[in-house]
Amino acid sequence: MQFIDLKAQYEFAKQRIDQRIATVLDHGQYIMGPEVGELEYQLAHYVGVKHAITCANGTDALQLALMAMGIGPGDAVIVPTFTFFASAEAVAFVGATPVFADVDPRTFNLNCEKLATTIRHVQANSALKLKAIMAVDLFGQPAAFEHIQSIASEHNLLIIEDAAQGFGGERQGKRACGFGDIATTSFFPAKPLGCYGDGGAVFTNNDEYAALIKSLRVHGKGANKYDNVRIGMNSRLDTLQAAVLLEKLALFPAELQRRQYVAELYSAELVHSPLLVTPECESSVSSSWAQYTLQAQSISRSALQQRLQSQNIPTAIYYATCMHQQLAFTSASPAFTDLSIAESLASRSFSIPMHPYLADEEVERVISVLLNMSL
Numbered sequence: 001m002q003f004i005d006l007k008a009q010y011e012f013a014k015q016r017i018d019q020r021i022a023t024v025l026d027h028g029q030y031i032m033g034p035e036v037g038e039l040e041y042q043l044a045h046y047v048g049v050k051h052a053i054t055c056a057n058g059t060d061a062l063q064l065a066l067m068a069m070g071i072g073p074g075d076a077v078i079v080p081t082f083t084f085f086a087s088a089e090a091v092a093f094v095g096a097t098p099v100f101a102d103v104d105p106r107t108f109n110l111n112c113e114k115l116a117t118t119i120r121h122v123q124a125n126s127a128l129k130l131k132a133i134m135a136v137d138l139f140g141q142p143a144a145f146e147h148i149q150s151i152a153s154e155h156n157l158l159i160i161e162d163a164a165q166g167f168g169g170e171r172q173g174k175r176a177c178g179f180g181d182i183a184t185t186s187f188f189p190a191k192p193l194g195c196y197g198d199g200g201a202v203f204t205n206n207d208e209y210a211a212l213i214k215s216l217r218v219h220g221k222g223a224n225k226y227d228n229v230r231i232g233m234n235s236r237l238d239t240l241q242a243a244v245l246l247e248k249l250a251l252f253p254a255e256l257q258r259r260q261y262v263a264e265l266y267s268a269e270l271v272h273s274p275l276l277v278t279p280e281c282e283s284s285v286s287s288s289w290a291q292y293t294l295q296a297q298s299i300s301r302s303a304l305q306q307r308l309q310s311q312n313i314p315t316a317i318y319y320a321t322c323m324h325q326q327l328a329f330t331s332a333s334p335a336f337t338d339l340s341i342a343e344s345l346a347s348r349s350f351s352i353p354m355h356p357y358l359a360d361e362e363v364e365r366v367i368s369v370l371l372n373m374s375l
């Protein structure tokens, strides 16, 4: 059993993907070829935003968003401490300070009750200028944007949606990558919509941000490539990756349904285990199920993982270390609130196989191994 099965997906779509790749090799426009524009059009349409701008990876997408917002030294950005390193890294990379915030024990996303307190503490106790909230759609579930938006408006803060894992999720009828002032995603192979290498995209309804990001991703270009009006990056999506993504995007709605089905099978049974806390979606919210993440209770996580491993069922830990505990951030980022919920999740969470090509029998086998565990 595979944790994420990219090979099964390729076998399923091989003919179409190979054909798309061959088309690029024939026309030879490897950089910013026609597939890139076609993909950007389709991504914007899928999400329901005005602009989708592709780039080299999800980390660059965050950096481009922060640069477009003019965030830099002396500024602070709130980031959940329970996330992948890149969310906070991008903030530090542009010279700003990530301020870590706690998460919600049921959704793994930014904890809106604690968020207001964190903001007040930063404003009262530091010289940093708080500019934005970065909300991460962890494990595929869009963060509580209606609450985050009202807190942000009250304090005059911008919002960045890190939807690297969220692409395909929905909240109150709106798709992930459509929230906040700027949203970003990643097409790293293991994400819900992945390519065959690195890739990413930035989404916004704001024309000025869109124009800036298009300039920033090509060395801060002006009217043409050799007219440089600002310091930027070299962060384009390869045409070959765009070609792969066009075919994968066509498959994506059916894959999403299958992920939802697998998650429902897991939850319907595992919710009865006294040793596990199953992941919860809020009402009117659907996850893209980038990960199906359980919490061990009254038993050690490693005991559960070992039992699964003995039956050749792979697991993974996202994330064993909170951002405020990472060596790279221990001295750089002051803590303004307790981060106890995230710390607890980091010690108890583990993810089980989740991908659209899991057979019903495989899902049932994972369930039966977990339900047969006793104290």
Ligand SMILES: *Cc1c(COP(=O)(O)O)cnc(C)c1O
Residues within 6 Å of the ligand: 057, 058, 059, 060, 083, 084, 086, 087, 136, 162, 164, 165, 185, 186, 187, 188, 198, 199, 200
């Ligand atoms: C994967 C990921 C990123 C970074 O994406 P890359 O394409 O690997 O650079 C950023 N944030 C989160 C939450 C992620 O999961």
